[in-house]
Amino acid sequence: MPWWSWLLIWCVLTLGLCAVLGWFAVALYRKARGTLQALEFLSDQVSAIDFDLSTATSSFGSAVFADSAVLLHNVEQHRAERTHRRQLRRDRLIVRGKLMRTARYDTR
Incomplete structure (x- = not known):
């Protein structure tokens, strides 16, 4: 190969x-700005x-x-609050599960 091809x-x-x-620098600058x-x-x-x-x-x-x-x-109060929070979480999961099971996708 001639020398100019290596150059x-x-x-x-x-x-x-x-x-x-340069592309990486621009991407990094945009992420830092964001x-x-x-x-x-x-x-x-x-x-x-x-x-x-203060209070x-x-x-x-x-x-x-x-x-x-x-x-x-x-x-006892702590146990009751924890039971209540668990029941609320369970109810949310049940509602979400029912909504997921009966969800219909819009195919427009």
Whole structure:
């Protein structure tokens, strides 16, 4: 092969590499710009929330000196709330299952 063919091959390969790197750089720039816009939107939403940390109470309490009737009531209340949440989740799954079974697809 003549020397100019090697020069032509390497020039084409180098230009192709530069084009691919440029394409990656543009794609990365667009993704970074989109991420920054999403972060700006999120920061606007977070700043709109009014946090009142002064009234936050600690849910931790020592059980050593607490009244056993109060502790039993708290445990029963927690169990009832958990049972209620499970029932709500089960009802949602049943409704979704019924909707999925009877769903009709629009074939327009």
